[in-house]
Amino acid sequence: MSDLFDAVRRQRACRRFSAEPVADELVEQVLEAATFAPSAENRQPWVFVVVRDAETRAAIGDLTRRAWRGGARQHSEGRLEPRLLADVDAGAEGGVSGAPVLVVVGGDAAIAVEAALPSSIFPAVQNLLLAATALGLGSALTTLTTGLAHELAELVALPDHVRPMAVIPLGHPARPLGPPRREPVTSKTHRERYGGRW
Numbered sequence: 001m002s003d004l005f006d007a008v009r010r011q012r013a014c015r016r017f018s019a020e021p022v023a024d025e026l027v028e029q030v031l032e033a034a035t036f037a038p039s040a041e042n043r044q045p046w047v048f049v050v051v052r053d054a055e056t057r058a059a060i061g062d063l064t065r066r067a068w069r070g071g072a073r074q075h076s077e078g079r080l081e082p083r084l085l086a087d088v089d090a091g092a093e094g095g096v097s098g099a100p101v102l103v104v105v106g107g108d109a110a111i112a113v114e115a116a117l118p119s120s121i122f123p124a125v126q127n128l129l130l131a132a133t134a135l136g137l138g139s140a141l142t143t144l145t146t147g148l149a150h151e152l153a154e155l156v157a158l159p160d161h162v163r164p165m166a167v168i169p170l171g172h173p174a175r176p177l178g179p180p181r182r183e184p185v186t187s188k189t190h191r192e193r194y195g196g197r198w
């Protein structure tokens with residue numbers, strides 16, 4: 001297993017997967033890491049639905065495609081650089097739902113204040129992504145389908161008080177991902193006051 005900083009530096013969105021299966025033990029290890037995240041008032045409002053069923057995955061894939069073709073693609077064109085646009089396109093057109101496991105992440109509004117749901121759920125999602133990376137799995141944080149939240153919720157039988165917040169594919173990358181491209185920390189950091197050189 002790689003160390004934390006190695007996983008942090010390698011973690012990036014994977015949108016194409018091989019057919020190699022992922023054992024439940026590995027999925028559980030990843031989800032357990034997610035549950036160690038902080039949350040407002042320690043409410044731990046995360047809900048994970050692990051989807052392996054081919055029909056449900058295909059239905060989530062259809063939903064993703066609809067969200068993408070129904071406006072998200074147009075919005076992204078001209079905003080994303082061509083390489084990223086092509087990758088997101090491949091993911092939305094079936095790459096993401098082609099993963100052997102899809103984790104639908106929900107936030108339970110019955111046990112946490114609605115306003116704090118995203119800030120309580122996404123730290124867990126980040127833990128999940130890092131754990132997947134450390135274990136050699138591909139993963140991606142996707143929110144496209146949350147634009148069709150009601151339908152996504154219905155596909156995995158979420159009760160009304162659980163809001164769908166992300167769909168995360170888990171599987172083995174179809175090809176190596178390469179390193180993420182990020183701005184240097186010095187361009188994002190200020191000493192004492194905004195504008196203070198780091």
Ligand SMILES: Cc1cc2nc3c(=O)[nH]c(=O)nc-3n(C[C@H](O)[C@H](O)[C@H](O)COP(=O)(O)O)c2cc1C
Pocket residue numbers: 011012013015084087088091092140141142143144145180181
């Ligand atoms: C809030 C959020 C929503 C995202 N939604 C999607 C999505 O719906 N589909 C997708 O392919 N990628 C999605 N991404 C992944 C980003 O495109 C990705 O993190 C970013 O481009 C960095 O690319 P890298 O992971 O390859 O370094 C999302 C990321 C975040 C943080």
